[in-house]
Amino acid sequence: MERKRLFWRPDDRLLGRIDQLIGQHRRTAVETLEPLVRSYYPALIHAPRNEYRKMMELSAKMTVVGHSCSEVAGYPFDPRRQRIASLFGGCCFLADSFIDDFGREATREYLERFELLLTKGWFEIKNDREKLFYVIVSRLFSQRDVLDPVLRQAILRLYEAQRDDVELRSADGKARHLTRRHRLQLLRECARNRSGHAILVLSGFLLPELPLRYLSLIYVAGELIMHIDDHGDCYSDLYYDRATYMNQVKDPVGTLRRVFNASVARLQAGLPEGSGRDLLMGFLFRYYRTRMEKHQLQRNSREAAWTVYE
DSSP, rough: OOOHHHSOOHHHHHHHHHHHHHHHHHHHHHHHHHHHHHHHOOGGGGGGGTHHHHHHHHHHHHHHHHHHHHHHHHHOOOOHHHHHHHHHHHHHHHHHHHHHHHHHHHHHHHHHHHHHHHHHEEEEEOSHHHHHHHHHHHHHHHTOOOOOOOOHHHHHHHHHHHHHHHHHHHHGGGGGGHHHHHHHHHHHHHHHHHHHHHHHHHHHHSOOOOOHHHHHHHHHHHHHHHHHHHHTTTHHHTTTTOOOHHHHHOOOHHHHHHHHHHHHHHHHHHSSSSSSHHHHHHHHHHHHHHHHHHHHHHHGGGGGGGGGGO
């Protein structure tokens, strides 16, 4: 029944190609990131809760998204672009863990120290996890002129979205004074900005330029990815007292379906017909389907949050 309600569905050939690419890009992620992990933070490999594997899966996902964006813009997804996307995935995994996994003090420190990195170019490293993060960020920044206006703005807006998201979660923050409707609006904007700007940062590192007419559409794809992610993590987020737009709306399944249909319709109408558009839309469908399954598994056990979902 769910399939009939979706605006668009890929054929088996495209799904097969996406599965193949995920396997290929997972291997690239391991080749790129594992030597850095072993050199600077080897404890991550045997850390609890499948952290290392989750890092590789997130990196593989980011690389498929980067692959599609490169093809949309008419550029080959060569080995250098694959390495950049893998580095970006590793950076995102560590940044998300600083925000979500170590308590409010660690979250506050991450935001303060990342602001220092953006304004001063460095910070004093406190532990091996931070060392790995800084090493990956340094390699990523060396691949591109980070003063490029579009890339620079996307990086700063991504940081601001992370900061706003943390503020909304805070029990003593401004959100406690808001009406439910206003709070939902801000939660949706935060989700949109976190992933929308993240995908623009990724595109900025991969491409010498992305036509302006495509920027807003790539941003739409990023917003959808965040809502899909948040729906998949609904129960674990609630357990850890993390409010998101998708775990606060009254009908999350229906809401996500409507967002998916509207987003994919815009991508289909606005992006140039071709392999890149099909790959991006096919990945979004696959991600939607697997995270719906994750949502159902988490209903019974929050421990399912730490399962590695390919």
